[in-house]
Amino acid sequence: MTLEELIADAARRGELNHLSVIATERGFHAVFRVASGTGHSSATDKDPVEALRAALTSAKMVRAPRGPSMKPTPEPDPVFIDVDDMDFG
Numbered sequence: 001m002t003l004e005e006l007i008a009d010a011a012r013r014g015e016l017n018h019l020s021v022i023a024t025e026r027g028f029h030a031v032f033r034v035a036s037g038t039g040h041s042s043a044t045d046k047d048p049v050e051a052l053r054a055a056l057t058s059a060k061m062v063r064a065p066r067g068p069s070m071k072p073t074p075e076p077d078p079v080f081i082d083v084d085d086m087d088f089g
Helices: 003-012 048-057
Strands: 018-024 027-033 040-045
Touching: 003 048, 018 048, 027 048, 040 048
Parallel strands: none
Antiparallel strands: 018 027, 027 040
16 A cells, blocks of 8 residues: 555544654654554654555554445534514613
């Protein structure tokens, strides 16, 4: 999977809580924190993409949902107030 696909998969699972990469003396250090628990995974590599990929693939995430799990929330009906009917005292 590409890095973009790994990030999209984590987001689809609802597990994308934190993802970061910083430059260090040994290369790049990536950290991925899952949303379903307190765990995280991290990796260091000379290539920032490979560090991110390693952090994402080593994390223990919940199973991917089958089909769309989020349903759009319907918009509430607008409230109409006739100013002529209001009593302003």
